[in-house]
Each structure stands twice: as C-alpha cells, then as structure tokens.
Amino acid sequence: QVQLVESGGGFVEPGGSLRLSCSASGRTRSITVMGWYRQAPGKQRELVASIPSHGFADYADSVKGRFTISRDYAEKTVSLQMNSLKPEDTAVYYCHAHIQYGPVERQYDEDYWGIGTRVTVSS
Secondary structure, three states, X not given: OEEEEEEOOEEEOOOOOEEEEEEEEEOHHHEEEEEEEEEOOOOOOEEEEXXXXXXXXXXXXHHOOOEEEEEEOOOOEEEEEEOOOOHHHOEEEEEEEEEEXXXXXXXXXXXXXXXXXXXXXOO
C-alpha cells in the first residue's frame, strides 16, 4: 500500500500563487505515476497534472502554462506549483499515485489517493 499526505491548500486572490505538496510513504518503489486531480462542487474529478517515473509530465489544457508539477524521488514527494490562479481553479485537490508490482507475467495495478486539500480562489 501507499499512503499520501497533501499540504499547501488555502485561500488566494485571483492572479495569486499556491504550492501543493504530497508526501508518499509505504510501497513507494512501485509507484509508476504520481499526479494531482481536482474536484469542484457539482463536477467530476478531473486530472490536473501527472508525472511518470520515466517520461514527461502531462497537463490539463486549462492549466498549461500556469501550473508546474515536479517530483523529488529522494524525498518521495510530488508538488504542484500553481500560478496565475483563477476562480475556476477553486476545488479540492487530490494527490494520486499509481503503483504496479508483481512478476512480468502477472502484474498488479493499484491506485491510491490522498484525502484532498482545498484551494479557494476568490476576491
């Protein structure tokens, strides 16, 4: 199993910045992808950004150029730097980790989530 603990949410005015962090523990060597999702009131949870252990980061179109995801493999953390925040970025942000383990002929895939951290962008 993997445990994820988020921090860094809060209240900010439009145009401001926030940085979210997520610390992973447990079966971290099996993590293949880490990322951030968000869920606004009355809407489905959506991918914000993800970063694989090998490869390039991916972003939702709505945050490209404003948000940056990064991973610190030694510290087992993933962060999301959010700049030029807009009211429509208001949501609960969830850290996500996908793990894969087992022999090549029988691999297991599991997804883990943090409890979420609220981001409110308002004047």
